[in-house]
Amino acid sequence: xxxxxxxxxxxxxxxxxxxxxxxxxxxxxxxxxxxxxxxxxxxxxxxxxxxxxxxxxxxxxxxxxxxxxxxxxxxxxxxxxxxxxxxxxxxxxxxxxxxxxxxxxxxxxx
Amino acid sequence: xxxxxxxxxxxxxxxxxxxxxxxxxxxxxxxxxxxxxxxxxxxxxxxxxxxxxxxxxxxxxxxxxxxxxxxxxxxxxxxxxxxxxxxxxxxxxxxxxxxxxxxxxxxxxxxxxxx
Numbered sequence: 001x002x003x004x005x006x007x008x009x010x011x012x013x014x015x016x017x018x019x020x021x022x023x024x025x026x027x028x029x030x031x032x033x034x035x036x037x038x039x040x041x042x043x044x045x046x047x048x049x050x051x052x053x054x055x056x057x058x059x060x061x062x063x064x065x066x067x068x069x070x071x072x073x074x075x076x077x078x079x080x081x082x083x084x085x086x087x088x089x090x091x092x093x094x095x096x097x098x099x100x101x102x103x104x105x106x107x108x109x110x
Numbered sequence: 111x112x113x114x115x116x117x118x119x120x121x122x123x124x125x126x127x128x129x130x131x132x133x134x135x136x137x138x139x140x141x142x143x144x145x146x147x148x149x150x151x152x153x154x155x156x157x158x159x160x161x162x163x164x165x166x167x168x169x170x171x172x173x174x175x176x177x178x179x180x181x182x183x184x185x186x187x188x189x190x191x192x193x194x195x196x197x198x199x200x201x202x203x204x205x206x207x208x209x210x211x212x213x214x215x216x217x218x219x220x221x222x223x224x225x
Contacts, residue, residue: 009150031211042200043153043216050211088152092212097143097168100152 002027004091006101013079013108021104023072023089031092032072034063036085037103043088047074079108113137114217116201122223129188131220133201141204142184143214144168144176146197153200159184191224198222 003026013019023032034046047056049065049072056063060083062075072089086105090098114135123129133142140161145153145168155168157176165176173195177185188195198221202214 004152033211033213042218043202045213045215048211048213090153097155097158098212098214100154102150102152 002029002091002093002099004089004099004101006087006089006104008104009102010105011107013076013106015080015108015110016078018078019076021074021076021087021106023074023101025070025072025091025099027093028067028070029091029093030067032065033090033092033098034072034074035088035090037088038085046087076106079106081108081110084108114201114203114215116199116217116220118220119218120221122225123191124225125190125192127191127224129191129222131186131199131201131222133184133186133217135182135201135203135215135217137203137205137215138181139203139205139215140181141206141212142178143202143204144174144184144186145200145202146170146195147200147219148197156186156199188222188224191222193224196222196224 005024032049035043037043047063052067054065060077065072086103088103090100117132143158144156154170159178175187200219201217204212204214
C-alpha cells in the first residue's frame with residue numbers, strides 16, 4: 001500500500017527565513033505533485049515533477065524529486081506572508097490515482 | 111467562469127437523509143474524482159471515473175455511491191447520511207493526454223455537515 005508522509009505537519013516561520021518541507025513515499029513512483037490550499041479554499045496545482053532529479057521553481061518556491069530516495073522537497077526561500085497556506089504533496093500510482101500526504105500547514109509571521 | 115463547479119457549496123442535513131453532491135466541468139476532461147478532506151487526514155479518494163462508462167471505488171467508498179451522467183457531470187450520493195460523513199468534499203478532473211501528467215484540477219468544495 002502506497003503511503004505518503006509529509007513533515008513537518010505544521011510550520012511557523014518568520015518572514016525572510018528559509019525552510020524545507022519534506023514528502024516521503026513508500027513505493028516506486030516517477031510522478032509527484034505539489035498543491036497549495038488557502039484556508040477555506042480549493043487546491044491549486046503548484047508543481048508537477050515527472051522524473052528523477054526534476055526541479056521546478058516558481059517565485060520563492062522550489063520543488064525537487066529524488067525517486068531513488070522516494071523523497072520530494074519543497075524549499076521556501078525568504079518567506080513572505082502570502083505563502084501562508086497548507087501544502088500537499090501527492091504521488092501518482094500506476095493506476096493514475098493520486099495518493100495525498102496529510103499536508104503541511106505553513107504560517108509566516110512578520 | 112470556474113472550470114470545475116460544485117453544488118451545493120454548503121449543506122447541513124440530518125442523520126439518515128439522502129444527499130446528492132453535484133460536480134460539473136467545462137474542461138473537457140475524461141477523468142473525474144471525488145475526495146473528502148478531514149482535518150489532519152489530507153484528501154482521501156472516494157470514487158473515480160475515467161470515462162462515462164467507467165466507475166471505480168476509491169479507498170473509502172463505503173456509504174457513498176456515484177453517477178457519471180455525462181463526460182461533464184459526476185455526482186456523489188450519500189444514501190443515508192451519518193455524522194462521521196461530515197467533511198469537506200472535493201471534485202476534481204484530469205486528462206493525462208492533454209496535460210502529459212495526471213495533474214488534477216479541483217472544484218471549490220462542498221462543506222457537508224450531518225447532524
